[in-house]
Amino acid sequence: MRYQRPKGTADILPGDSEKWQYVEKTAREVFKTYQFKEIRTPMFENFEVFSRSAGDTSDIVTKEMYDFHDKGDRHVTLRPEGTAGVVRAFVENKLYGPQVLKPYKVYYMGPMFRYERPQSGRLREFHQLGVEAFGSESAALDVEVIAMGFNLLKKFGLNDLKLVINTLGDQQTRDDYRQALIDYLEPHFEELSDDSRARLHKNPLRVLDSKAPEDQKFVADAPSILDYLTPEAKAHFEEAKELLTALDIPFEIDANMVRGLDYYNHTIFEIMTNSKSLGQGYTTICAGGRYNGLVKELGGPETSGVGFGLGVERLLVLMDAESIEFPVDNDLDVYVVGIGDAANATTLKLAQAVRGAGLTAERDYLNRKPKAQFKSADRLNARYTMTVGDSEIENGVVNVKSMATGEETQVKMADIFADVKKVLRAN
Template sequence: MKLQKPKGTQDILPGESRKWQFVEARAREIFGRYRFEEIRTPHFEHYEVISRSVGDTTDIVSKEMYDFYDKGDRHITLRPEGTAPVVRSYVENKLFAPEVQKPVKLFYMGSMFRYERPQAGRLREFHQIGVEAFGSSNPATDVEVIAMAADFFRELGLTGIRLHLNSLGTPQVRATYRQALIDYLLPHKESLSADSQRRLEENPLRVLDSKEKADQALVEGAPSILDYLDEESQAHLDQVRSLLDALGIDYVMDPRMVRGLDYYNHTIFEFITEVKGADLTVCAGGRYDGLVTYFGGPETPGFGFGLGVERLLLLLDKQGVELPGLPALDVYVATLGAEKSNKLKNPYDFSDTDDLSDSTSKEVKVNQAATLLVQSLRRQGLTAEREYLNRKLKAQFKAADQFQAKTLITLGESELESGRVTVKNNATRAQMEVALSDLEQDAAAVVARVLALGDD
């Protein structure tokens, strides 16, 4: 058997992982401005945590979850989404307690797992960044979270992203509309796709979300949930729209947009863009005021969103957004052999190697001195790398260029004997000689002086 990664997973290699780190760091920075704090929940949960919140009839539970019985005969599932685990943690850890500042603002990042057909931007192990805010039913909370997502996309440099907005109203409104939708679709049941026929029985709102052309043609004439909103639901939606207008955040009303998860009410939204002529949802979320009570907690309003990191990175790549790579290296230490020396009278004296052969003694002394030097540079806050492969100097200088090293130090036995090295500006080739002790005391100042040198 050839050992390879499971289908629907990926190895995130060093060059790619830098992009992930950048996106995650930018999310942490922006979410921090809004006073959201990170929460980390287990990668697996009791099956009931997901089935109770998401709903037994959803595709996630019925078709996509990785669930199993562990050795203690407990029904366990790998988490397929982030909201339910966070709500479980919110209740279990009593974050609703009076002494906890409200609203409780949380964000998470991590792996999610769904068994579905792998495709670009959609894997069986995928990664989400999400936020959840508990304790506020104010429409301003809806808008704050939407604005935070918009800020995130803007600061990443993404363009062409459209905000789609809808309301599912109160649970009573949703129930009334559900029945109206069934009444409309039932006479057309045989014309629906197999998936939509199943959803008509189990979760009829999901028929509106079908990607099948025949289904889409049928739902064009379906009743709009906006026509069923009660006074409370309409007032909430009106305030959300007014606040978005005040902030200059453009949006389109999309009454066909729904949620496959049972816990949503009132505001739902998606950020959508077009890729190769097809709409791609980058981020989706909404309000879920009844979910905390499902987990045995007190009645608590909630609002949040989730976005797929793979899909986000795909979009950044499609739009040609340049993400930063590794920062340039401050110092590269090249090593070389030198003439035979006597006992070295400086901090880099390794005279305990004198019992080795002459050539081996030189190599050991230089190797140890290079290690000591590069570690000193790192401990002083500089980024530093050294030669390990005993290559010729030309190959070492090429490696320094590949590292985009700002400065270059060449270290050999003659430098150890004299206690002085040459530090070269790798861009201008200007250089200066300094004592090794100066580098030990204030390497940053030495590097700054060398970088300030002009061309030779």
């Protein structure tokens, strides 16, 4: 094997590509019903677009970005996620302007890149579907986005789903809670894990997310952010919960759910599944939330946004594990069997006539014998075969066979050229 694909990339071959098309098509249909429109942004952006949005500390920027300097010495990054590019486009195209209807609702789907160690469902080039809605603070929009993600997954046939929500409140809430958390954890500083010690002052919320056993016991009794919500933040969260209830969407609250990035606030959510295919216990398949700081961070006016992202590879792993059937049509209407060199042109013309009528047609290109051609026709699930050889050409006829019944009848070639569908209906 001389060449192999780059580490962490995948070839999506026919057989799988149909599944991708189904997922993408379904997503487009669902998004359309919510009046989200597609946005397509570049696969790479200036490094700063992502380093700013991710808050250039963290491993994310230093370790996981696929960045490089191009021939013009521009520092660019293959997009690691969808939101930052969409926000950049929102700002650059001045979509915050008064003439643009709000909320501004878009979705995207496409490849993303992260320089990390590949595992099942986690590649260096992977794909996400995502949505963003800008310009409304309404909790109804939070809930609409959540409901859309939830319904999309249900549409895919997934049922063992759990919606978990939390709120990060507003800036005041975050400041207050951050301090409370530091005050609580500080006395136990020496007992915390290395990671958590490092994070305590940089991003104390992340300590809540720690999987280290030594941290767990402190996390269990840590103060809850829900006790630090300002009246406004509390009202927003209450409204979101009420609206979810009104839509009969069951949810759990996990006060320890956090986001690594600073720009998130108010409602955050994850849709989780218990499927073992993605790991032990509940794992997240779709995650999102509200973010207020990001538009401003990227140079726009203070504008709120809310959205979610969903990993397509993980979704497909999940759907396969749940034995979900993909509606794919691999049917072939007509296989044209040509016998002998003289039939070559006629075979082609017949195939073209079938295609011209909007049906699917295939033929042999390897000069194989009739038996082999019929075998192929069977393999391809052909509904009909049309057979032509020297005698048929001479008499201007074609043998049309229904593969299901095995019945074969002779029809005039001219009839096929005149109206293929009519001929097939009669057989």
